[in-house]
Amino acid sequence: MNIEHFLSDTISTVLNGLFDLTSKPEEITLQRTKKEFEGDYTLVTFPYIKAAKTTPEKTGELIGEAILKANPAITKFNVVKGFLNFSLANDFWVSEFKNISKTANYGVKPANSSGKQVMLEYSSPNTNKPLHLGHVRNNLLGYSVATILKTQGHDVIKVNLVNDRGIHICKSMLAWKLFGNNETPESTGLKGDHLVGKYYVIFDKEYKKQVQELVEKGNTKEEAEKQAPIMLQTQQMLLQWEAGDTEIIELWKKMNNWVYDGFKVSYKKLGVDFDKMYYESNTYLLGKEIVQEGLAKHVFYKKENNSVAIDLTNEGLDEKVVLRSDGTSVYITQDLGTAIERFKEFPKIGQMIYTVGNEQDYHFKVLFKILQKLGYDWANECYHLSYGMVELPEGKMKSREGTVVDADDLMDGMIETAKETTEASGKIVEFPQEEKDELFKTIGMGALKYFILKVDPKKKMLFDPKESIDLHGNTGPFIQYAHARIKSILRDYNQPTETISIPDNLQLHEKEKELIKHQYDFPKILEESADTYNPAVVANYIYDLAKLFNQFYNECSVLKEENSSIKQFRIKLIETTSNIIKNGMLCLGINVPERM
RNA sequence: GGCCCCGUAGCUCAGCUGGAUAGAGCAACAGCCUUCUAAGCUGUGGGCCAUUGGUUCGAAUCCAAUCGGGGUCACCA
Numbered sequence: 001m002n003i004e005h006f007l008s009d010t011i012s013t014v015l016n017g018l019f020d021l022t023s024k025p026e027e028i029t030l031q032r033t034k035k036e037f038e039g040d041y042t043l044v045t046f047p048y049i050k051a052a053k054t055t056p057e058k059t060g061e062l063i064g065e066a067i068l069k070a071n072p073a074i075t076k077f078n079v080v081k082g083f084l085n086f087s088l089a090n091d092f093w094v095s096e097f098k099n100i101s102k103t104a105n106y107g108v109k110p111a112n113s114s115g116k117q118v119m120l121e122y123s124s125p126n127t128n129k130p131l132h133l134g135h136v137r138n139n140l141l142g143y144s145v146a147t148i149l150k151t152q153g154h155d156v157i158k159v160n161l162v163n164d165r166g167i168h169i170c171k172s173m174l175a176w177k178l179f180g181n182n183e184t185p186e187s188t189g190l191k192g193d194h195l196v197g198k199y200y201v202i203f204d205k206e207y208k209k210q211v212q213e214l215v216e217k218g219n220t221k222e223e224a225e226k227q228a229p230i231m232l233q234t235q236q237m238l239l240q241w242e243a244g245d246t247e248i249i250e251l252w253k254k255m256n257n258w259v260y261d262g263f264k265v266s267y268k269k270l271g272v273d274f275d276k277m278y279y280e281s282n283t284y285l286l287g288k289e290i291v292q293e294g295l296a297k298h299v300f301y302k303k304e305n306n307s308v309a310i311d312l313t314n315e316g317l318d319e320k321v322v323l324r325s326d327g328t329s330v331y332i333t334q335d336l337g338t339a340i341e342r343f344k345e346f347p348k349i350g351q352m353i354y355t356v357g358n359e360q361d362y363h364f365k366v367l368f369k370i371l372q373k374l375g376y377d378w379a380n381e382c383y384h385l386s387y388g389m390v391e392l393p394e395g396k397m398k399s400r401e402g403t404v405v406d407a408d409d410l411m412d413g414m415i416e417t418a419k420e421t422t423e424a425s426g427k428i429v430e431f432p433q434e435e436k437d438e439l440f441k442t443i444g445m446g447a448l449k450y451f452i453l454k455v456d457p458k459k460k461m462l463f464d465p466k467e468s469i470d471l472h473g474n475t476g477p478f479i480q481y482a483h484a485r486i487k488s489i490l491r492d493y494n495q496p497t498e499t500i501s502i503p504d505n506l507q508l509h510e511k512e513k514e515l516i517k518h519q520y521d522f523p524k525i526l527e528e529s530a531d532t533y534n535p536a537v538v539a540n541y542i543y544d545l546a547k548l549f550n551q552f553y554n555e556c557s558v559l560k561e562e563n564s565s566i567k568q569f570r571i572k573l574i575e576t577t578s579n580i581i582k583n584g585m586l587c588l589g590i591n592v593p594e595r596m
Numbered sequence: 597g598g599c600c601c602c603g604u605a606g607c608u609c610a611g612c613u614g615g616a617u618a619g620a621g622c623a624a625c626a627g628c629c630u631u632c633u634a635a636g637c638u639g640u641g642g643g644c645c646a647u648u649g650g651u652u653c654g655a656a657u658c659c660a661a662u663c664g665g666g667g668u669c670a671c672c673a
Contacts, residue, residue: 029613029615034616034617036616036617037616042615044616044654046615046653046654049653056653081616082616082653082654083615083616163673166672166673168673280673305671307671309671317669318599318669321670321671322671323671324671325671330670330671331670331672331673357667358600358601358667358668359666359667359668360668360673361601361667362599362667362669363668386601388601388602388666389666389667391666396666422635425633425634425635427633451608454609454610455608455609455610456609456610458602459601459602459609460601460602460665460667461608461609464608467607467608470622471635472621472622473620473622473635474608474610474620474621475621475635477635478621478635478636480635481633481636482636485632488633489633492632536609540610540611543620550636551636551637551638553632553633553637554628554636554637555637557632558632559632560632595633596633596635
């Protein structure tokens, strides 16, 4: 039973009867009464004063009286200016709570129950450098949205499209060949992705040096950038790669494998995973037939120089080239091909989500528009999950200039901070070493993940590496701590909670009522979060719940309570609280420890 | 310059399908551990919600303009 529907039905009937209106229940907007006022739900009566032909106060009184008679669940009301606050019977909330507490996995729908299949692409790393903070946001966001969509009963296929070929990969390869002295992850003790990243930086240094030399010899900067020998060699290498040159391919495979070994470790630490991997080396030629198809359909046209393009000026976009004059593909060509390929491979997908930074907003607008024009009706189900950059106090991160926050360093640093703080608290001395290590990881990663996911994805966010992420206040560990506390109480309670039966006529404490009301919102929060692809909705909700619990904890002692039915009720109440906290945190990919 | 996104406490962020006195955390200050975990709780100070106009009974929220910040406008990816 949904309380809001129940109420708006009554209200709409009452309104229509009183003022000769034809309002429908779904048009009634009810809101939770603000904490400072008495009541559970509030109806704003301003919209009805015209029909009532009287003052807002009087209108409120009229509606209030009528509602009191019409719905026995409503016990009293009060009017403040144009706000009609009414209270629901105490046992109404108690019975709602009973439903919440006995619904297994409250708010989470059974797996695959919606029948909708969603493909979600995220991560999409390049194999020429290790992951950095920007990737971390991408990975956490993608994984979290996938999990939240699963709570709505969707069948989610998580995919990763690895950018494993191209000029930037050749840069690392060439630099290693020239200056690498046969270094390997084994010989250096470096993580594979870091080793390859090292040579990407070396390439850039050497390149800049060569450009500088050419400029000093009298070339313009532009000429120098084109003529630098190391750049020419790189381009040559890319051609050899495309021609399938055995030696180059072997080098490419060897170095990519180092990177994959490294990524594997980072992904595991991040707690993300994929159902299917795509590699651009396999997909980069896709899409050329589509261009021919589009030409035949007159969606595309050939330009004088033989390149193929589409005119999107009528859509407020520009002309976009989809095939170069030499017949090779551009970025969007393979994106077209890949999308079509995926829908062929998984005919049941009802939605395709791309988790990609907002610097590509325009690209995806164009991509979806072209798919639409080509007549693929699923183009309307494609969605660009766009997120803002992570900025440092000095501004944007740049891989080549070394102004990046490395993902592995960041994670290790967080775990180390968690370790120091946890050990300093002295609460875990008797924990077995294994549990300690696990706990440091859980807390450190929880702090990092929550820090990133609590902010609205579409907004850019600021990260200051000099100030380590907080462990107090609105943070992951705060929520984890609330959960651990509840678990601790439940352990001390020492009796099975399944058998607890709660009397209907229980008199609720103010904080208990707040907790129930907040719990009641959880399914709606999950839905909203899924609809908007915004994990921050869940994050901020869970924080509020944990905060409420802490206040409750401070005001009402649970185990010391004399009255046994109140005591049992409270046990049950905090148990559901911990379940919701756990479910919510899992949506964010954050684990919650049993004790800390 | 065209288009897109953002501007809320000193800092990091909520609130944005219009509603009551704009909320948290951090930082500062003052309290609370003989009581189920003080990673906690309570209190104080801190705001022309970028600016101006419009719509409305009512605007942080919607619309327009302006100013600031970012992104993007490749036969790069």
